Every structure is written in structure tokens, then in C-alpha cells.
Amino acid sequence: MEKKIRVRFxxxxxxxxHLGGVRTxxxxxxxxxxxxxxxxxxxxxxxxxxxxxxxxxxxxxxxKWCGLEPDESPLRGGPFGPYRQSERKKIYRQYAEQLVKxxxxxxxxxxxxxxEAMRSKYKTPENPSPQYDYRSRSNMRNALNLSPExxxxxxxxxxxxxxxxKIPENETVKLYDMIRGEISxxxxxxxxxxxxxxxxxxxxxxxxxxxxxxxxxxxxxxGEEWLPSAPVHVLLxxxxxxxxxxxxxxxxxxxxxxxxxxxxxxxDGIRLGIPIFAMNWKDPASGEMITGFRExxxxxxxxxxxxxxxxxxxxxxxxxxxxxxxIAKFSIERIHKAGAKFNYEKAKWFNHEWxxxxxxxxxFPYVKKAFEEKGLVVSDTRFLMKIILLVRxxxxxxxxxxxxxxxxxxxxxxxxxxxxxxKWNEYKxxxxxxxxTRSGSLAEWNAGTLExxxxxxxxxxNIKAGELQLPLRIMLVGEKTGPPVFEISxxxxxxxxxxxxxxxxxxxxxx
RNA sequence: GCCGCGUUGGUCAAGGGGUUAAGACGCAUCCCUUUCACGGAUGAAUCACGGGUUCGAUUCCCGUACGCGGUACCA
Numbered sequence: 001m002e003k004k005i006r007v008r009f010x011x012x013x014x015x016x017x018h019l020g021g022v023r024t025x026x027x028x029x030x031x032x033x034x035x036x037x038x039x040x041x042x043x044x045x046x047x048x049x050x051x052x053x054x055x056x057x058x059x060x061x062x063x064k065w066c067g068l069e070p071d072e073s074p075l076r077g078g079p080f081g082p083y084r085q086s087e088r089k090k091i092y093r094q095y096a097e098q099l100v101k102x103x104x105x106x107x108x109x110x111x112x113x114x115x116e117a118m119r120s121k122y123k124t125p126e127n128p129s130p131q132y133d134y135r136s137r138s139n140m141r142n143a144l145n146l147s148p149e150x151x152x153x154x155x156x157x158x159x160x161x162x163x164x165x166k167i168p169e170n171e172t173v174k175l176y177d178m179i180r181g182e183i184s185x186x187x188x189x190x191x192x193x194x195x196x197x198x199x200x201x202x203x204x205x206x207x208x209x210x211x212x213x214x215x216x217x218x219x220x221x222x223g224e225e226w227l228p229s230a231p232v233h234v235l236l237x238x239x240x241x242x243x244x245x246x247x248x249x250x251x252x253x254x255x256x257x258x259x260x261x262x263x264x265x266x267x268d269g270i271r272l273g274i275p276i277f278a279m280n281w282k283d284p285a286s287g288e289m290i291t292g293f294r295e296x297x298x299x300x301x302x303x304x305x306x307x308x309x310x311x312x313x314x315x316x317x318x319x320x321x322x323x324x325x326x327i328a329k330f331s332i333e334r335i336h337k338a339g340a341k342f343n344y345e346k347a348k349w350f351n352h353e354w355x356x357x358x359x360x361x362x363x364f365p366y367v368k369k370a371f372e373e374k375g376l377v378v379s380d381t382r383f384l385m386k387i388i389l390l391v392r393x394x395x396x397x398x399x400x401x402x403x404x405x406x407x408x409x410x411x412x413x414x415x416x417x418x419x420x421x422x423k424w425n426e427y428k429x430x431x432x433x434x435x436x437t438r439s440g441s442l443a444e445w446n447a448g449t450l451e452x453x454x455x456x457x458x459x460x461x462n463i464k465a466g467e468l469q470l471p472l473r474i475m476l477v478g479e480k481t482g483p484p485v486f487e488i489s490x491x492x493x494x495x496x497x498x499x500x501x502x503x504x505x506x507x508x509x510x511x
Numbered sequence: 512g513c514c515g516c517g518u519u520g521g522u523c524a525a526g527g528g529g530u531u532a533a534g535a536c537g538c539a540u541c542c543c544u545u546u547c548a549c550g551g552a553u554g555a556a557u558c559a560c561g562g563g564u565u566c567g568a569u570u571c572c573c574g575u576a577c578g579c580g581g582u583a584c585c586a
């Protein structure tokens with residue numbers, strides 16, 4: 001029987017969750033759901049000193065906002081828990097010891113100073129970073145060089161030590177990657193990576209292998225930056241559980257800075273003033289707030305859509321995908337091999353498209369919230385829905401609904417007088433005086449009847465209707481922008497329209 | 512330095528021995544609308560370089576260059 005598909009994502013709770021991270025989660029999720037498998041979240045809080053309290057909840061909320069809730073996680077639980085690394089310490093120790101017994105790993109007692117001494121001693125211009133490997137390990141203070149008695153003594157005395165993998169000398173490790181195909185590495189170039197740290201925590205190398213085995217992971221997706229350490233993981237699988245049990249690997253391309261080169265970092269968000277994280281993230285180190293896509297006014301559908309097609313496409317011209325369609329059409333083979341620069345303009349375009357796609361009902365909660373954040377409490381739901389439909393084509397980000405629609409709720413406080421004053425005259429003034437009475441007596445108040453009345457009166461007065469529309473717009477909106485002016489007037493209602501016309505007429509009269 | 516991975520317009524990208532080398536974002540011009548958008552049309556702009564293989568390479572092979580990643584008791 002085929003094993004059930006199980007994928008996992010293991011973020012570090014130290015640095016938030018930026019674009020690349022969310023995209024990795026997304027691809028994990030799409031693949032799992034496509035195969036009716038499980039998507040699990042494991043928290044990589046191996047480095048206790050940098051651990052950020054509350055980070056798990058942050059990550060979880062991010063995933064929830066994106067619609068990527070895991071089936072198993074530290075917050076949710078599941079059959080293969082615990083899911084938090086710090087709660088699995090004993091398990092890792094046990095496997096590390098097993099490797100030592102099998103001669104595949106060894107205790108090392110070198111202090112940080114000794115390590116540094118070794119590195120500076122062997123450092124040359126050709127080899128700027130000497131490794132702890134098959135060449136140098138015979139010069140170090142480890143169980144390979146110490147007598148068994150000495151090692152026992154040190155261990156018994158509680159001497160600080162790590163467990164390192166003993167990398168074989170002349171082997172070729174082959175790895176099949178679902179995106180890149182076969183990749184091979186020469187083990188002589190690998191170093192004896194620490195598997196288990198002096199503080200009792202595993203490194204990622206040990207943890208990823210042990211957890212993937214114990215949690216029955218079938219497919220592992222991670223960033224490209226992991227490719228160089230993949231052979232270590234293959235070796236661990238070989239020594240511990242058998243290479244045939246190893247999950248399928250997919251190393252995802254990186255998301256690059258919008259300008260220049262290099263991996264996108266949170267600093268870029270601050271520097272460029274663009275969101276980098278799904279949700280606002282306060283950097284614990286600097287205390288700086290990095291704006292999120294959510295808070296910038298992105299719809300989760302747009303954010304997920306944009307991320308999904310940054311490095312993947314289904315070969316057609318389609319660009320807009322709802323989640324269900326992404327699940328149906330996603331394929332690992334079509335993920336790009338090269339990194340992609342993040343383009344904020346395009347991201348906004350996706351949001352714009354999604355705003356146009358959603359119904360007024362779907363948009364309503366977001367818009368209502370945006371209005372409330374500006375101190376405008378919406379009591380008339382039906383009215384707001386009407387306004388949403390009227391202005392949404394010109395909204396790229398959710399806050400645009402406020403700037404584009406606020407005049408429906410509040411009379412303009414100032415007018416763009418320069419737009420009308422130069423051409424203002426007594427005839428136009430008279431027109432509007434009459435228009436007030438004419439429209440005031442209209443049986444039906446809507447865009448159609450208003451426009452008809454307006455044009456009729458203009459014709460009677462022998463003034464071009466077009467020349468009068470701009471002044472009317474300024475009266476109602478204050479600015480030159482917005483939806484068709486009679487639509488605005490129709491929505492505003494009789495009383496409010498007349499009030500606003502009178503208001504400006506009065507101001508104009510004074511100057 | 513070494514190892515690994517990459518390289519199609521400014522950006523995201525389709526394509527994959529013979530094509531006018533799709534499409535999208537952005538940009539420009541025009542149309543629509545006497546507003547701003549939306550929408551529509553048009554345009555400028557691309558196969559990193561050098562060798563092979565071939566009747567023919569953007570496509571296949573080999574180099575080179577460039578970029579990125581890794582080279583930690585970080586993930």
C-alpha cells in the first residue's frame with residue numbers, strides 16, 4: 001500500500017515568516033492537499049537563546065490568514081507530537097548515541113577557542129574557511145583520538161561536548177531532487193557537522209532526519225539554501241533508517257530582492273518601504289516594525305495567488321487562481337529552478353484583480369474595518385455595499401476604499417477651487433441655482449433621472465453640459481476624481497446633494 | 512578559495528533543434544469617458560559570452576563569465 005503523503009514545514013521561531021517562508025509553506029500545502037495528504041508544522045526552536053516568545057502563535061496566525069492551516073502543529077497537536085523541538089530533546093540524543101555506537105558519529109570536546117585556533121591555523125588565502133573534516137579531525141580533541149578511557153572520563157565528568165557525524169572519505173552521495181533532478185556530492189568535501197549540541201539540543205541536520213522519520217514524512221520541501229547540506233541528511237538517513245525510507249526532496253528557488261541581487265531579507269522591506277511579511281512583524285532584535293501584506297491592505301487570496309505564481313506556472317496564460325484551483329493545478333515539476341525577484345508593483349496588480357473579482361459581500365468586512373480604522377463608523381451596511389461596487393475598480397489596496405469612498409459619508413471639507421474658479425461666471429451660478437430646484441422636484445432620484453434633468457437644463461440655458469459636470473463634481477466630492485458624477489449624486493441622495501451644491505455656491509459667491 | 516545551484520525584455524515568464532520568440536507587470540501613445548480609474552488598441556524592449564554537434568541552434572554538449580547559495584555548537 002502506498003504511504004500516505006505527509007509534508008512538513010519547520011520554520012524557525014526567531015525571524016518571523018517572510019515571503020520565501022510563506023511560499024514554501026504554500027507549496028507544501030498545495031502538494032499535500034492535492035494528494036489528500038497531511039500538512040504538518042513543526043517548530044524549529046533549537047536555538048533557545050534567540051527564541052522569540054509568541055513566535056509560534058504569529059506563524060500560526062500567518063498561516064491561518066493565508067488559508068494554510070496545518071493538520072498537525074504545536075498549537076493544534078496530532079498523532080506524532082510533540083511538534084516543538086525543545087520537547088523532543090531526549091529523542092534526538094538517543095539517535096545521536098545510536099550513531100556513535102555504530103561508529104558513524106563521535107564525541108568532540110573542542111572548545112570554541114580550540115575550534116577558532118584550528119581555523120586560523122589552517123586558514124590560507126586559497127582556503128579561507130578550513131573545515132572540521134577527515135583531514136583535521138585527527139588533530140582535534142575528540143573520541144577518535146582520545147583513548148576510550150579518557151573519553152569515558154571526560155563524559156563522566158560532565159565535560160561539555162558535541163556529537164559530530166563522521167563523514168566518510170571518498171564517496172559520492174547522490175540525491176534526487178524533484179525540481180532539479182540528480183545532484184551528486186563528493187563526501188571528501190563535506191565537514192563533520194555537529195549533530196547534537198553541547199546545550200542538549202540537536203542541530204537542524206539531526207532533527208530534520210529524525211523528525212521526518214518519526215513523523216512519517218514522505219515529501220520534504222525547503223529553500224535552496226539547504227541544498228549544500230542535503231548530502232549530510234542523505235548520509236544520516238543511510239545510517240539511521242535506510243536511504244530507501246528517505247522522503248522525496250524538493251529544494252525551492254529563493255525569492256530575491258526587488259532591486260539588485262541577493263536573497264530577500266527583512267531589511268529590504270524597511271529599506272524599500274514595502275511589505276515582506278504576511279503580517280506585521282516586530283523585529284525583536286531591533287524593535288523595528290516590518291509591515292505586513294495584511295496590514296498594507298492585501299487580500300489573502302491575492303497574496304497567496306501572487307506568491308504561488310512567483311516561481312511557478314501551469315504553462316498556460318492563466319495568472320489568477322483561487323486556492324482550489326492552485327491545489328488542482330500545482331505541480332512540482334513546473335517550479336522554476338532559478339530565483340525570482342520580488343516585484344511589488346505586480347503584487348499590487350494581483351490585489352487589484354482580486355478586489356475586482358470578489359463580491360461586495362466578500363469585500364465588506366475588509367472595507368468596513370478600513371473605514372473604522374480611519375474613525376468612520378459604518379452603520380448602513382447596504383449603503384456601504386453600494387459604495388464598494390461603485391469605487392472598487394479604482395482600488396488597488398483596501399485602504400483605497402476609504403480615500404475613494406469617504407466623500408459618500410462626509411461632505412468635502414475643502415474644494416479644489418482652482419479647477420473651477422477661473423471659468424466660473426454668473427451664468428453657471430444661475431444654472432446651479434436652477435438645478436437645485438429642478439432636481440429637487442424630481443419624482444425619481446437616481447443617476448439616470450439626474451443626468452437627464454441636468455442635460456435638459458443645460459440645453460435650455462445654452463451651456464455645454466460637459467462644462468458644468470466638473471463644477472458639480474467639485475461640489476460633491478471636493479476633487480476632480482471619482483466615479484461618474486451622477487452616480488455619486490444618486491447615492492448621496494437629494495438632501496445631501498443639494499446641501500453640498502449650496503455649500504460651494506456660497507463659498508464661490510464670497511470670493 | 513572550494514562545493515552546489517542558476518542565467519529568455521527593466522521584472523515575472525511561455526517555448527524548446529526551423530516560431531513574426533507567447534502572455535503578464537511596469538512604461539509610452541491612442542480610443543472610450545468632457546473627471547480619475549476600469550476597459551480596449553498599439554508600441555518600445557529579451558534568448559549572457561565563446562566553442563562544438565547539425566543543413567540549421569535561444570533550444571543539445573563543453574567551456575567561460577556573471578549571479579546566488581553554502582562553507583557555524585543558525586536555521
